[in-house]
Amino acid sequence: MQIETDGLVIMERQVGESDRLITVLTREEGVLRAFARKAKLLRSSKLSATQLLCYSRFLIYKGWDKYIIDDAQPVEVFFDLRRDIGSLSLAQYFCELAGALAPQEAEAGDFLRLLLRAFYYLSKGTRPHLLVKAAVEMRMLSLAGYMPDLVCCAGCACYEAETMLFLPRSGVLYCQSCYSQGAEPAVPLSPGALTALRHTVYADFDKLFAFRLPEAGLWEVARASEAYVLNTLGRSFPTLDFYHQAEPGGRTVPMEGTQTEKMDKG
Structure with a gap:
């Protein structure tokens, strides 16, 4: 055949x-x-x-x-991916992630389209690396059946607050009033970062990479998306480690650095 x-x-x-x-x-x-x-x-x-x-x-x-x-x-x-070590290492990470999440011997057009679009932006350099990385991570996990619940607080159904907390282990949101400290590590999100994180999951594909955030907001989203990948899959990836070595400015805070005790210190 x-x-x-x-x-x-x-x-x-x-x-x-x-x-x-x-x-x-x-x-x-x-x-x-x-x-x-x-x-x-x-x-x-x-x-x-x-x-x-x-x-x-x-x-x-x-x-x-x-x-x-x-x-x-x-x-x-x-x-052009090979002209920049950060873009190249990020593309290789996306490939390894797709190898772990995309189906075998079944239709995978959405996964392929996602990687091709990401490679295009990495090649052209028209989107920040952290933006592309977060969009690919969150959308690929969603395509694979691991879509988080980012609609509202899991406790009181609050849609937005000054700070919302994303729990990457369970994939849900809590407001500060409902979150029980010590129950599970959480990533704090400002309103802008929360909107962007929701966008990576719920936006139409043609608009997936069409959001903008200041650098501080991109870091928040990057922390949340990478923590969600690592917690959901229960593993890291050699290509992700290489990306962090190749582009130190792209390193996100590890899980132990995202707990609310960090918020208390601030």
Whole structure:
């Protein structure tokens, strides 16, 4: 059986001297792993189309227990991502996140569209890294079935207060009056940051990256989104750690630094 589909290479590994084993996020088949024979040879038509971060059109043979790439043609190689180490490391983190969250052998068009749009903004440099990162993290988790409840306070249904508290372990909001200190670590959010966090989850896709915040607000949203990823999935990612090393200014506060005891000190 042959499959013709477009997809983004989210992982690659050399096999032997000339073959590649790649992981592709495809529109129709979700995440799949396929062998690209002779893809490392300079004369191979698959050379650029099967490299990491390349968006390509694939002709794939589907066997009983493996996929083999018969042909691959690049559509977009996102060359500009490699001009900036922060953009490159963030794109690699998004790939690893998609590998953990996107479905296998099932339709994944929304996941693919999310990564392609994020790569576009990272390549052009038209959106702050923290904005793109928060939008991708929150929307990808929501697509995977981990949408948080950001509508109102889980205790009194208050929609907005001077400071609201996001609980990344349970994915809910509390106002300061309802939050029980010590019950669970929380990330404080100002009204602007809360609006932006809601936007990453509930906005139409075409408007997902179309919000603006001052730097202080972006840091609040970044703390909340990364904490939600780490708590929801119960793990970190090597590519996320590398992003923080490559772009120290992008490091968000770890969970132990987001508890309300930090608020008390302020």
